Amino acid sequence: MYNVDDIRADFPVFSKKQGKKPFVYLDTAASAQKPQCVIDKICEIYQTTYANVHRGLYDMAERVTSYYEEARIVIQNFIHAKSASEIVFTRNATESINLVASSWALNNLSLNDEVLISEAEHHANLVCWQIVAQKTGAKLKIFKINDDGTYNEEEFEKCLNPKVKLVAVTAMSNVLGTVFPVKEIIRAAHLVGAKVLIDACQSIVHQKADVQDLDCDFLAFSGHKLYGPTGIGVLYAKSDILNDMPPYQTGGDMVDKVTYQKTTYAPAPARFEAGTPAFVQAIGLAQAIKYVLSLGFDDIQAHESSLISYFNEQASLLKGFKIIGTAPDKGSVMAFDFCSIHPQDLAFVLSHEGVAIRIGHHCAEPLVNRMGYSSICRASFGLYTTKSDIDAFFSALQKAKHFF
Amino acid sequence: MESIETLIENFSFLESWEDKYQYLIDLGESLPSLDEKFKTETFRVSGCQSQVWLVPEIKDNKFYFKADSDAIIVRGIIFVLMSVYNAKDTSEIKNIEIEKIFAKLGLEEHLSPSRRNGMFSMTQKIRYYAEHYK
Numbered sequence: 001m002y003n004v005d006d007i008r009a010d011f012p013v014f015s016k017k018q019g020k021k022p023f024v025y026l027d028t029a030a031s032a033q034k035p036q037c038v039i040d041k042i043c044e045i046y047q048t049t050y051a052n053v054h055r056g057l058y059d060m061a062e063r064v065t066s067y068y069e070e071a072r073i074v075i076q077n078f079i080h081a082k083s084a085s086e087i088v089f090t091r092n093a094t095e096s097i098n099l100v101a102s103s104w105a106l107n108n109l110s111l112n113d114e115v116l117i118s119e120a121e122h123h124a125n126l127v128c129w130q131i132v133a134q135k136t137g138a139k140l141k142i143f144k145i146n147d148d149g150t151y152n153e154e155e156f157e158k159c160l161n162p163k164v165k166l167v168a169v170t171a172m173s174n175v176l177g178t179v180f181p182v183k184e185i186i187r188a189a190h191l192v193g194a195k196v197l198i199d200a201c202q203s204i205v206h207q208k209a210d211v212q213d214l215d216c217d218f219l220a221f222s223g224h225k226l227y228g229p230t231g232i233g234v235l236y237a238k239s240d241i242l243n244d245m246p247p248y249q250t251g252g253d254m255v256d257k258v259t260y261q262k263t264t265y266a267p268a269p270a271r272f273e274a275g276t277p278a279f280v281q282a283i284g285l286a287q288a289i290k291y292v293l294s295l296g297f298d299d300i301q302a303h304e305s306s307l308i309s310y311f312n313e314q315a316s317l318l319k320g321f322k323i324i325g326t327a328p329d330k331g332s333v334m335a336f337d338f339c340s341i342h343p344q345d346l347a348f349v350l351s352h353e354g355v356a357i358r359i360g361h362h363c364a365e366p367l368v369n370r371m372g373y374s375s376i377c378r379a380s381f382g383l384y385t386t387k388s389d390i391d392a393f394f395s396a397l398q399k400a401k402h403f404f
Numbered sequence: 405m406e407s408i409e410t411l412i413e414n415f416s417f418l419e420s421w422e423d424k425y426q427y428l429i430d431l432g433e434s435l436p437s438l439d440e441k442f443k444t445e446t447f448r449v450s451g452c453q454s455q456v457w458l459v460p461e462i463k464d465n466k467f468y469f470k471a472d473s474d475a476i477i478v479r480g481i482i483f484v485l486m487s488v489y490n491a492k493d494t495s496e497i498k499n500i501e502i503e504k505i506f507a508k509l510g511l512e513e514h515l516s517p518s519r520r521n522g523m524f525s526m527t528q529k530i531r532y533y534a535e536h537y538k
Binding site for chain 1: 421422425426429453454455474475476477478
């Protein structure tokens, strides 16, 4: 396991003092802080190798284009895709899922078909399927999870039938931390002929993803949660599916031949990257992935597991503290209730103590309601979180208790 | 209900954020609860991280707002807003510079649109009612 103090030195945000308060960042599941090497890479591109990609024939344009395409290969290797042409750059995971909804689902679903998702999805993997259902007449079905936040295989199997054309499910809940057994879900879904989309927003940060081993049809994630820049996301799709999909947006760089009357489209992934892409961010994301891989998922997981154990231990000592979502081997997102204090009240006090947590419905309003709340608090950890962050969190809670 | 002048004076004695919060909580506890029948979608103020409801009532061309929240500090802030806006007419409400008042109270952080704690939405809604009353 690595020494977390060495790791923190890679993140400049932790070395600069944020006013008088300490900076206890327990909101990594919302967005991760950036290591210096990612910030440097972005600056380096803007300062030394900046020109538009896929257009210029001059040296700098060709160099930056090759960096952009190398970034695609880094991502291909990272998730073990067969080919780099299966990697589409998007703005974020939300856009990746919307791309599948607009391009694949609207053209492949019709009346009597079904889309199956879990109760644990966030809005990004829910709302677009509601719209697909409205537009195509397909039915959106939602399989139940258990009250403790764990996956319920029976409920999933009950909803699975040959009418299901798509299963869209998170690999790790952003509220409950539950890790879904996506490999089994994919295998079962394929047996009834359904395609499977994996929302890997949370899971990609904590565990190795292998799309060939999983055999998923689509996989979506964001760069900013993976210690990379904002404005960049990834959609993986199997190449035969991707090349059958019509364009999602139109414009430059996604075309084969254009006349005033008619246009033929470029093959994937260019077909889905209309206009100037966020290539600096894509290169930054590749750098972030290199950074994560240099630490290694084994060490990251060992570090995060020790934080979860420490958190659970401290939580059990504090009266009135209840963790929401208690699946074994859950990821490092800890939704909680503390003495029924309203999350907003709690966040006010924690914020004054320099402790950053997330409150609200976490872009998963139906899930939060399903767990019996209108709003909940969440503390989440990253590869740089320390035990003293957790100590600061619990002592801020002790302080909050005096107020309410 | 204390006048805003009294509140400003009381807040001026409080130096630490802890004392200010404790006072807001005390105010929140003394705020009358809103009748459950008003806690509906119609009266809900959107854009808040807690549930907030705002009900306008008009008597002799003056506004009397009733409001509530499920968060106690927000109830305290509602108390302050009520003492600013209640028993005022349309033009008086339009002329209130709420940011300046909150700055005097040392509570300006709560009115920032980026805080998304609903107080900004609430003042917008109060102004909306005032501007659309004929």
